[in-house]
Amino acid sequence: MKIVFAVFLLFCAFTLAISGGLGEVKGAGEADDEIHDILSSVKDQVEAKTGKKYDVFKAISYGTQVVAGTNYFVKVHTGDASYIHVRIYSAPWQQTVPEVSAVETDHSASDPVEYFDEKSDL
Numbered sequence: 001m002k003i004v005f006a007v008f009l010l011f012c013a014f015t016l017a018i019s020g021g022l023g024e025v026k027g028a029g030e031a032d033d034e035i036h037d038i039l040s041s042v043k044d045q046v047e048a049k050t051g052k053k054y055d056v057f058k059a060i061s062y063g064t065q066v067v068a069g070t071n072y073f074v075k076v077h078t079g080d081a082s083y084i085h086v087r088i089y090s091a092p093w094q095q096t097v098p099e100v101s102a103v104e105t106d107h108s109a110s111d112p113v114e115y116f117d118e119k120s121d122l
Contacts, residue, residue, distance in 0.1 A: 046076075069089055086100060
């Protein structure tokens, strides 16, 4: 019983160590098909939240946060010198579509992708 409890404690400690924080931010060259697919699937949600239509909608960089699913923090080029940051929640094992939690507008190419709260929407 002590061994089972010790393994459980190690598992909890490991889970807490990797859950919650924003992971390494990766550049567009590292954005795989999954990131591009997720971003494409939420374009309508972003346009509804911002009240704008985007002809250009391309992932530039992104970071992830492990929660009870995954939060994606994505810098998106929306044309000319216009960038937005989009927070997307995805839990594919629940068979739900990715959901836009928040959008920050008026970013520049040099703004880093960082954690932002769902409440910082527009």
